[in-house]
Amino acid sequence: MxxxxxxxxxxxxxxxxxxxxxxxxxxxxxxxxxxxxxxxxxxxxxxxxxxxxxxxxxxxxxxxxxxxxxxxxxxxxxxxxxxxxxxxxxxxxxxxxxxxxxxxxxxxxxxxxxxxxxxxxxxxxxxxxxxxxxxxxxxxxxxxxxxxxxxxxxxxxxxxxxxxxxxxxxxxxxxxxxxxxAPFLEAEPTPTAGPLKVIYSGAGQRYRKIELIIDAMKGVDDKVQLDFVVMPNEPDYVDELKRSAVDLPNVRFIDPVPYEELVSLIRNYDVAMCFLPNSTFNLQNALPNKFFEAVQARIGVITGPSPAMVALVESYGLGAVTTDFSVEALRAALNGLTENETAQWKSAANDAAWTLSxxxxxxxxxxxxxxxxxx
CATH class of the missing domain: 3.40.50.2000 (Glycogen Phosphorylase B;)
Structure with a gap:
């Protein structure tokens, strides 16, 4: 042979x-x-x-x-x-x-x-x-x-x-x-119940402007809890983020996990935050790992008006798109979360899981x- x-x-x-x-x-x-x-x-x-x-x-x-x-x-x-x-x-x-x-x-x-x-x-x-x-x-x-x-x-x-x-x-x-x-995961959506659990996972890099998400959480109802899983790419920046969130009772930072365990972790949540500012060409056209990890975890997503993500969110009914990249628009989307709508997003992610695998x-x-x- x-x-x-x-x-x-x-x-x-x-x-x-x-x-x-x-x-x-x-x-x-x-x-x-x-x-x-x-x-x-x-x-x-x-x-x-x-x-x-x-x-x-x-x-x-x-x-x-x-x-x-x-x-x-x-x-x-x-x-x-x-x-x-x-x-x-x-x-x-x-x-x-x-x-x-x-x-x-x-x-x-x-x-x-x-x-x-x-x-x-x-x-x-x-x-x-x-x-x-x-x-x-x-x-x-x-x-x-x-x-x-x-x-x-x-x-x-x-x-x-x-x-x-x-x-x-x-x-x-x-x-x-x-x-x-992300690789296809044989799974079903988890039940949705309050408080609604949101996760942001990704690299801890200043150009991603993660502080905007923390600022948006100032004024979000306690019906929403947000966990950050941030890699220490820029340790000083990650420390700044943690200090800025210390007085927010519904915001936590949890330790990163190996990549092969990430989707299993995300399945414990209801919505993934895929909010990336459009400050550079690559961010404007981003279609990041975290978006597809959320789909395989069978949870919904919140994105900014990034064209590539918007196209998939709207095609498959996967979540919410903010009106712009401002703190106020993101805060409004978080305060607008409901259990019924989140459950619908989870079901839509389940339907799209193979196509987007x-x-x-x-x-x-x-x-x-x-x-x-x-x-």
Whole structure:
């Protein structure tokens, strides 16, 4: 029997806590000879793992190179690239699945026999657009990588239609959409009873403006209780959030749990908060993990008027959309929660669970890699 094609899944992230990359591993192991290169320990079920040192950086610190636009030098100076070059064999993989723009030049350099698929987790040229220095010096480097390397990928995917459209319009490449859907969970909605329990889960990063949710809870009836499960990405910011909520009896911060336990935790609630301000292009077009985790947990959602989330909320009847991104609009939505309506949202999530599951969404990855493997 002929051996299976070899597939390297490449990411500059801690792979065992990266939900999107773990879905790729689960999808392809057994169908290909899967190897991984990432920070941390190997995920379960891969044939070989190439660990990156924890202090290797997947972003540039070459200020002079950025200022003078010596972008080949800038990319080669990234320590994650340097370390990966030391350990990854050139020309030995059939296919490479490159996660995020910063791995794509390396993936092409490794000369896989059949080709590279690029999966872009956001719109890279706007990654940190709220930072003026980043916009001036780093964004042009990101655009250079897009222009130079995206056309060389055999196929490209990203997380939402708005981001896919922007890549196509700016760089002339066709980009498919694989959402950050959570794995399907065989479950039924839990009963709804007061007080209504709301959860916000996500990364503790200042640009997400989580403080707006705390401000909205000032003046919300005690019929609503809100729990935060916030990862300490920026510990000082998370501490600020906790201090600002200390006088709110219906707000708690609870400890994060491993990703594989998150949906089970969310099932203890009635509504998930998927409220992301539209302060950047990527946030405007966000379709985050937490949205799909709520669907699999069979609970409702509250979102701001983010187009990608609004489309799904309205198509499937999954929850409430605030009139704008203000504290007042979010407070009104929270005060408007009722047991009957929340129970209806849970039922709608149950009906949509398979359609909005990872198993349904990842078919595009499967077909894209199969097309590269076909020759």
């Amino acid at each position: 002929p051996s299976l094609p070899s597939l390297l899944i490449l990411t500059f992230s801690p792979i065992r806590s990266d939900p999107r990359v773990l879905k790729q591993v689960e999808l392809f192991k057994g169908k290909y000879r899967v190897s991984t290169c990432a920070y941390g320990d190997a995920p379960d079920g891969v044939e070989e793992h190439y660990p990156l040192p924890s202090d290797a950086r997947g972003w540039s610190s070459d200020k002079l190179g950025l200022i003078t636009r010596q972008y080949e030098r800038v990319y080669g100076g990234m320590t994650a690239v340097q370390e990966a070059r030391k350990i990854l064999p050139r020309g030995q993989f059939d296919i490479i699945l490159a996660n995020d723009l910063n791995t794509l030049p390396l993936a092409l350099e490794l000369q896989p026999r059949l080709g590279v698929h690029a999966d872009l987790h956001e719109y890279a040229p706007s990654e940190k657009e709220s930072d003026a220095k980043w916009r001036v010096f780093v964004a042009p480097f990101m655009r250079w990588m897009c222009r130079k390397y995206l056309p060389l990928a055999a196929s490209v995917t990203t997380v939402s239609q708005g981001i896919a459209d922007e890549y196509r319009n700016r760089f002339g490449v066709q980009v498919g959409v694989v959402t950050n859907a 990872a198993e349904s969404q990842v078919a595009l990855w499967e077909s894209a890699i199969a097309e590269i493997a076909a020759p």
